Amino acid sequence: MNALSAENLTFSYGSRRIFDRVGFDPIAPGQLTALIGPNAAGKSTLFRLIAGLLKPESGKVHLGNTDLDTLTTRTRLERVCFMPQFFTANAALTVFDVVMMAHKQLKGWRVNEADMIAVGTALQEAGIGHLSEAYVSELSGGQSQMVSVTQALIRKSDVYLFDEPTSALDLRHQLDVLGQIKAAVADRGAIGVVALHDLNLAARFADNLILLGEGRILAQGSPAEVLRADAISNTYGVAIETSKGPREELIVHAYAS
Amino acid sequence: MSDSTLVSGEALALVRAYKLRHLRRVLLVFLALLLLAGLVVIDITTGPADLSIWRTIEVIFDRSVATPKEDVIIWQLRLPVALMAIAVGAMLGVAGAEMQTILNNPLADPFTLGLSSAAGFGAALAIVLGWSVIPGVGGLFVSVNAFVFAMLTSCALFLFTRLRGVTPEAMILVGIAMLFTFNALLAFLQYGASEIQLAQLIFWQLGSLARATWGKVGICFAILLLMLPWFMSRSWALTALRMGEDKAAALGVNVGLLRITVLAGVSLLAAVAVSFVGAIAFVGLVGPHIARMIVGEDQRGFLPLSALCGALILAGTSIASKAITPGIVYPIGMITSLIGIPFFLLLILGQRKRHWQ
Numbered sequence: 329m330n331a332l333s334a335e336n337l338t339f340s341y342g343s344r345r346i347f348d349r350v351g352f353d354p355i356a357p358g359q360l361t362a363l364i365g366p367n368a369a370g371k372s373t374l375f376r377l378i379a380g381l382l383k384p385e386s387g388k389v390h391l392g393n394t395d396l397d398t399l400t401t402r403t404r405l406e407r408v409c410f411m412p413q414f415f416t417a418n419a420a421l422t423v424f425d426v427v428m429m430a431h432k433q434l435k436g437w438r439v440n441e442a443d444m445i446a447v448g449t450a451l452q453e454a455g456i457g458h459l460s461e462a463y464v465s466e467l468s469g470g471q472s473q474m475v476s477v478t479q480a481l482i483r484k485s486d487v488y489l490f491d492e493p494t495s496a497l498d499l500r501h502q503l504d505v506l507g508q509i510k511a512a513v514a515d516r517g518a519i520g521v522v523a524l525h526d527l528n529l530a531a532r533f534a535d536n537l538i539l540l541g542e543g544r545i546l547a548q549g550s551p552a553e554v555l556r557a558d559a560i561s562n563t564y565g566v567a568i569e570t571s572k573g574p575r576e577e578l579i580v581h582a583y584a585s
Numbered sequence: 586m587s588d589s590t591l592v593s594g595e596a597l598a599l600v601r602a603y604k605l606r607h608l609r610r611v612l613l614v615f616l617a618l619l620l621l622a623g624l625v626v627i628d629i630t631t632g633p634a635d636l637s638i639w640r641t642i643e644v645i646f647d648r649s650v651a652t653p654k655e656d657v658i659i660w661q662l663r664l665p666v667a668l669m670a671i672a673v674g675a676m677l678g679v680a681g682a683e684m685q686t687i688l689n690n691p692l693a694d695p696f697t698l699g700l701s702s703a704a705g706f707g708a709a710l711a712i713v714l715g716w717s718v719i720p721g722v723g724g725l726f727v728s729v730n731a732f733v734f735a736m737l738t739s740c741a742l743f744l745f746t747r748l749r750g751v752t753p754e755a756m757i758l759v760g761i762a763m764l765f766t767f768n769a770l771l772a773f774l775q776y777g778a779s780e781i782q783l784a785q786l787i788f789w790q791l792g793s794l795a796r797a798t799w800g801k802v803g804i805c806f807a808i809l810l811l812m813l814p815w816f817m818s819r820s821w822a823l824t825a826l827r828m829g830e831d832k833a834a835a836l837g838v839n840v841g842l843l844r845i846t847v848l849a850g851v852s853l854l855a856a857v858a859v860s861f862v863g864a865i866a867f868v869g870l871v872g873p874h875i876a877r878m879i880v881g882e883d884q885r886g887f888l889p890l891s892a893l894c895g896a897l898i899l900a901g902t903s904i905a906s907k908a909i910t911p912g913i914v915y916p917i918g919m920i921t922s923l924i925g926i927p928f929f930l931l932l933i934l935g936q937r938k939r940h941w942q
Contacts, residue, residue: 379835405835405836411835412831412832413831417827417832419827419828419882420878428603433836434822434837434838436821441600444604445596448598448599448603449592451599460602460603461602
């Protein structure tokens with residue numbers, strides 16, 4: 329079992345302390361974990377620390393028995409695939425080009441038949457084949473976000489970190505995209521962590537939740553456990569209740585007081 | 586994946602479209618090369634002496650068939666100028682393309698960072714004060730001064746980025762500060778200069794290919810042959826950078842290091858070009874824009890075509906500078922904008938897609 333775990337992570341932006349000795353319990357592969365927490369809780373920062381794009385002052389991230397700090401940046405980023413938060417690029421690059429770029433991951437510019445078929449198949453499976461020859465500067469917000477997710481999923485990594493992959497998507501595409509991510513993580517036996525704001529989506533798709541707030545991990549466990557904990561109401565500053573939906577799924581309700 | 590029978594028809598159609606676009610890109614590059622060769626020949630035949638195009642081509646390919654007069658005109662006078670035009674055009678085109686890429690700014694060109702005004706100031710020191718930064722370079726001291734000052738400016742820029750971090754904003758702002766500093770210093774020198782010196786200075790700044798020699802042409806091509814493959818080898822990283830810094834970093838690009846090293850390369854290209862032929866604006870800005878409109882920003886097509894567009898513009902300029910008034914060779918700096926801008930405006934007006942919004 330190559331679980332992902334972190335202990336004692338301390339990190340500051342300048343003099344502003346973000347994390348003080350933060351750690352989380354091992355995240356099992358093959359399951360989808362949702363990272364939830366209010367704005368500015370440090371979700372993106374935690375992702376960047378795991379990916380190695382930011383260096384912690386102290387603490388370690390382990391993948392199985394490997395201390396990720398012992399890897400070179402390049403190798404680490406090959407094993408840990410991080411999709412940054414929603415972006416719009418103004419580049420004159422086609423969707424096929426940018427997905428090819430993610431697929432090759434800077435490994436030179438010889439593109440062979442297998443590479444091209446891999447990219448074509450990925451675009452078709454993601455349902456964005458019709459955008460293949462469009463420039464990324466012409467895409468709508470939702471379309472660019474789907475391209476971003478495709479760029480992440482075409483890579484073969486051990487850990488996938490998605491920073492709010494559904495923030496610009498309509499209902500159907502939210503379900504589509506999270507379904508794709510969940511299926512890919514299960515198929516590949518990879519570790520998948522998704523930062524989400526929508527607690528209902530988190531409850532529906534995630535096998536586990538991690539609640540981040542005030543620079544600490546406040547709760548970690550199954551959606552039912554975490555969503556019913558007192559910590560979640562306190563962190564978000566709203567009263568949170570759960571109930572069963574028409575298809576026996578967990579539904580989250582928030583009340584202003 | 587390798588078993589093509591499992592691949593769906595839609596995926597194959599996407600692959601075909603991609604291949605077609607790739608083929609188109611290669612064809613365009615070859616077409617531009619052909620066009621460039623044609624312009625070089627026309628450039629050589631243009632001017633007094635009534636050379637025919639076929640005779641010119643014959644003499645270029647076989648120097649031994651030339652009469653003494655043809656040898657002097659074609660091989661000693663016009664070929665260095667024509668080759669200098671395309672070398673400098675390509676250098677400025679490449680420098681502009683990479684500048685726009687690393688600074689994420691459509692208005693960036695080799696001169697944005699104050700390189701040309703620094704070079705202008707260096708040249709002015711030589712012309713007005715007769716002062717050579719590196720002693721013992723003889724008649725080349727105007728070029729050498731210009732080069733040294735342009736490179737010093739980019740060194741200063743490096744130091745600033747070490748203090749403030751390698752962000753495009755910091756680089757552009759410091760560059761603009763450089764630009765104004767050197768312009769002010771240049772004004773000081775101009776104010777104190779004699780009339781003859783002033784005329785010389787202005788002539789230098791307008792840019793001229795007439796100073797081309799085989800030695801200078803060799804240096805320019807050597808630097809191009811050094812830098813182009815190196816930029817091409819970084820083409821994935823540079824393309825990735827256009828997707829945003831975050832994305833590029835997540836793919837494993839060391840963004841800060843890439844910016845700094847590419848800046849060094851760009852500075853070298855621009856400084857050599859400017860010191861040999863004077864400040865030629867516009868080519869470094871527009872060449873890459875034309876390339877972008879035609880093939881997009883995948884560096885594998887963008888970079889060679891930017892170089893070729895720059896070369897084409899300057900080759901065209903060189904012809905125009907001789908053809909406008911027979912017997913007079915106008916400074917090319919004046920002509921680049923005049924012939925480039927109408928073409929550029931046409932491209933913008935005919936452009937369906939908008940980038941850099």
